Amino acid sequence: MSDSEPPDPLRQLSDDLDQARLRADPANAPGRGDITTGGNALGFGLRIGIELVAALIVGVGIGWLADRYIGTRPWGILLGFFLGSAAGIINVFRAVQNMGGGGPGAGRRG
């Protein structure tokens, strides 16, 4: 294509923009508070319900497989159920921790 080389003012503008972005980003990066605003909130709500169930499925699934192939008949699925429930509650707890606009890294704590 016959791209004419960008004139000087444009490059100046581009540099200015880059610098402005760099300056703005450190302020932006920790502020993850907007995860609960607008349409994002709905997505967030839909997200939480399945977290609980998924952990339960995995826990019971592992227990069932252990019962089947290692022969720990009733105990695998029982233990798996309780561990899965706990993991599900932890999942939901962690997901909710990110809400409420906690400070930088509020959701990072395990």
Added chain:
Amino acid sequence: MADQGLAGADEARARAGDARVGKKLAAEVSPPLEQFVVKPLVPIHIGGLDLSYTNAALLMTIVVALIMVLLLVPTRRAALVPTRLQSVAELAYEFVANMVRENVGHDGFEYFPLVFSIFMFILFANFIGLIPYSFTITGQIAVTFGLAIFVFVLVTIIGVVRHGFHFLHLFFPPGAPVFMAPVLVPIEIISYLSRPVSLGIRLFANMMAGHTMMAVFAGFTITLGLFGFLPIAINVAMFALEIIVCALQAYVFTILTCLYLRDAIHLH
């Protein structure tokens, strides 16, 4: 390989269901789950494998082609003042770029192409599934779970490569007493393993539930006769909801990919 057998079984079941509905309506109302049947279009059998080109594969091809058109055509002659198509492409780019920047951080920006591809693919697949007589590939659990497992394995590999043995600290919260380890570690492992499950099931369940409901209400339209306008009204509202859900589920899948990437890059 299992798809064809499954499809055949589904069709048989669908026909049996039709026969039970009643003689009058059998020909008019199609079963609501019929839309999810994977049908082979070009049968290809290599060895014992069924590699047929199915309607799902066709829709995936269309999705990828559309994304290519959207992204390549306007950027071929990119202008400083963007055309309509170019500004759509730029909007999508900026949206995902901001998401990666805010949720993964600057050092995670090298994974932007992956996140962007996932977002565009799911978004287009969801929306194309809304067109009547098309096919919803994100309503197939094989597709969504495949995507989720792909993300999960990739994120785990990134974490192990970046942190090595230290990656295992993800499974033991810092500061917890050591004697709690036998309880905490299995819980953390289950919590970690539940990620691809929740990721895959969420997208699949949302897409499939919405489309099934619409098909059920559309079926009511025929059976209700004179009062058929009521289900139509509901379906109009449902369609609006489905549009929200389509965009939202693509967003949720992408943002969770970002959060998992952040976990793998920064650990806790």
